Amino acid sequence: MRSTIQLKRPWLKRYDPTLVLIYLTTIIFGFTAIAHQNNLGATASLIAGDAFTQYGWVIGLTLSGLGIGFFLSRYVPDERLVTLFISVEILLTLVSGFSVVLAFWGYLNLPHLYLWFIRLVALLISTLIGVEDAMLVRVADKREQDVAQSVGLTFWFSNLGGALAGFTFGQFLMPSLGIFDLALVLGLVDGLAVIGNLLYFRSQLSRFSLKLALTLAVLVALFVTLLGKETVSSQLTQRLYEDRVVKEWNGPYGSKVLTCSTSNTCKLFINGQLQFSSKDEYQYHERLIHPAMSLLTQRIKGRPIDVLIAGGGDGLAARELLRYPQIGQLLIVDLDPDMTRQIALEEPVLSYNQGALRDPRVEVRNEDAFTFLRDDDESWDLIVVDLVDPDNVQAAKLYAQEFYAFAAARLSHDGVFITQSTSPWYAPRAFWTVNLTLQSVFPHVVPLRWNIPSFGDWGWNLASRVPFQVEDIVIDATKTRGLTTEGWHASLHFERNEWAMRDELRAKGIVSTISSPAVLLYYNQRGTWEDWGE
CATH class of the missing domain: 3.40.50.150 (Vaccinia Virus protein VP39)
Known part of the structure; x- marks a missing residue:
């Protein structure tokens, strides 16, 4: 006897290219978002110390920002869904890619408010991710015509990307690239994902050329900053220390910086904390x-x-x-x-x-x-x-x-x-x-x-x-x-x-x-x- 039970809509049964792109985007931005937030936590710990508190703030702000983003997405009308989705991705790429640069800028120019500035950046990133995820759910729902499945798959892929970032951040990403380069590289990955979405959804977008030009401008800015990383990173790091920075090491157990003064007194810092001074x-x-x-x-x-x-x-x-x-x-x-x-x-x-x-x-x-x-x-x-x-x-x-x-x-x-x-x-x-x-x-x-x-x-x-x-x-x-x-x-x-x-x-x-x-x-x-x- 033939079974009468049939699946309503098997997962990606038709291999809908729109759904494939949506869920791939969800994985990519889920990965980069968590990596960016971990990186901001590491940056705040390096600058201010007290990693226990800094990571606690980042985790809390990430969850809060996602909730704010989900809430704000309700004000996005269906007819502008794809257009605003792309705009949010472009802004997210810009802010997150330059997040460490912004954090150092805040420390150097807002001496009494820099931690709150870094936290504001973290909140903005997570809010944009929340808006993006909520809009991806709605775009997917238009294809799936099954809200439970579109919600479930979107958040599954987003969390999968976040989990991969969590597994690899401490052991591979941060030790291999360091906080400065990592933010820029993740920003480039985000930007390439935006380009893919721009080209695929071109027919549904208003002001396509402007959005493409803005995305390319962000990518070029990130790439140029990455090429000049030695100069930019050194200048930012140097402004954190009184004496000349002569060596830097980045590894799974923190950032080490060696500085030396004109009188040849050298100091070693681990995660911004002085470990020793050769003078005493x-x-x-x-x-x-x-x-x-x-x-x-x-x-x-x-x-x-x-x-x-x-x-x-x-x-x-x-x-x-x-x-x-x-x-x-x-x-x-x-x-x-x-x-x-x-x-x-x-x-x-x-x-x-x-x-x-x-x-x-x-x-x-x-x-x-x-x-x-x-x-x-x-x-x-x-x-x-x-x-x-x-x-x-x-x-x-x-x-x-x-x-x-x-x-x-x-x-x-x-x-x-x-x-x-x-x-x-x-x-x-x-x-x-x-x-x-x-x-x-x-x-x-x-x-x-x-x-x-x-x-x-x-x-x-x-x-x-x-x-x-x-x-x-x-x-x-x-x-x-x-x-x-x-x-x-x-x-x-x-x-x-x-x-x-x-x-x-x-x-x-x-x-x-x-x-x-x-x-x-x-x-x-x-x-x-x-x-x-x-």
């Missing part, structure tokens, strides 16, 4: 390494001292450690291969770290420090945490109780743990949260600080399972450039109100964990360097 980085790294090594050289006799550095891919902490002949194995676990394979091995950083990563005692692994410590079964005498500040969820887990518990489990009986802990002045609650989180794992924790000219007042925390007296730490001045035993003692000074803040947080039971990253929340409530300077 020794003040940071000497306090990170030598107090801990003083304890260890007293405790451990007759065998090598094995050290694990979490982060520290620039080799500067390793340089200080290699001054001690007692060092045995020195393992650097740094997630970013750009740092360990390029930056640390190229001038001028190679001179600063004195070729530390080429020392036969040094091994480098490009792995996540959290995962490494969780899975590692070796014992370490010293674990040094020399990582970026906890300004995002990924970084905050390396300041969490779970991470410190893994570290404590990997320390030898006499082992010592030390971590950079942000600024006790600039981000005091974040600093004391690190201290209290360490105290939840280690019975003996000592905070220290020093005023480093490039960073301001900076802090560390030294921890051990074995009791020690700070007076027992004697700095070997033959191994340091500036730090002395007296300087070590000066590093231990905190005022009464600072201890009171720690006690207040302790009374609240503040400990940073993966599920409740208090250090991230407090870090994002920090002041500004301008506040510090007042």
Whole structure:
């Protein structure tokens, strides 16, 4: 018996070229829209820091803009549907293609409003996408004559394009092109899609020649800007920094910029945040390494001292450690291969770290420090945490109780743990949260600080399972450039109100964990360097 059940309208049964073009356009603009929004989030994070907040804003604005766009599309009359659809695509290509240029322009010319300007650009892009998607649904519905199918397929293809962008942005698109080139290339892709739609819908368009001329003008502008990218990008990047930009690296773990002044002082920035200045980085790294090594050289006799550095891919902490002949194995676990394979091995950083990563005692692994410590079964005498500040969820887990518990489990009986802990002045609650989180794992924790000219007042925390007296730490001045035993003692000074803040947080039971990253929340409530300077 022959079945009487028949499909009403199989998907693209007739291979309608109009539908094929519509759904292909939906995929392309779905892909480029999400890639553009991710790129704007990365740009805002690079300029302003605090990726946690910036990406949150971009996601919220993307969803809001899509809703606004859907709403506005209801005012587009059917007789002008295709014409306005093409006009929206042209405007979207222009705004999104130059979105990073606009973001930098806002930062340089609107110093107090630049974040809101970047957010306005993100909102405009998502609103245009919303209008475009809604109009594509209506164009498709005229062909399908089945609103459920046209809505379902349009949003399916749009989300498919967005998903592809999400999967490839962090691992391929941004590392391969960088934020500046990526926006321009995506704009060119959008522009070519507009050309295709223009030619196909030519008979239904008013002022076809004008629209074609505008689209070609946008494409030419994008292409010329891309050809001159070195000049344009360098000029925009240069205006972000006081000193001359000499090198830039873009990778999956952020943007790195090296600047050098006329006095030959060089600074390394990661995602816009200063990592070190060659003029005074020794003040940071000497306090990170030598107090801990003083304890260890007293405790451990007759065998090598094995050290694990979490982060520290620039080799500067390793340089200080290699001054001690007692060092045995020195393992650097740094997630970013750009740092360990390029930056640390190229001038001028190679001179600063004195070729530390080429020392036969040094091994480098490009792995996540959290995962490494969780899975590692070796014992370490010293674990040094020399990582970026906890300004995002990924970084905050390396300041969490779970991470410190893994570290404590990997320390030898006499082992010592030390971590950079942000600024006790600039981000005091974040600093004391690190201290209290360490105290939840280690019975003996000592905070220290020093005023480093490039960073301001900076802090560390030294921890051990074995009791020690700070007076027992004697700095070997033959191994340091500036730090002395007296300087070590000066590093231990905190005022009464600072201890009171720690006690207040302790009374609240503040400990940073993966599920409740208090250090991230407090870090994002920090002041500004301008506040510090007042």
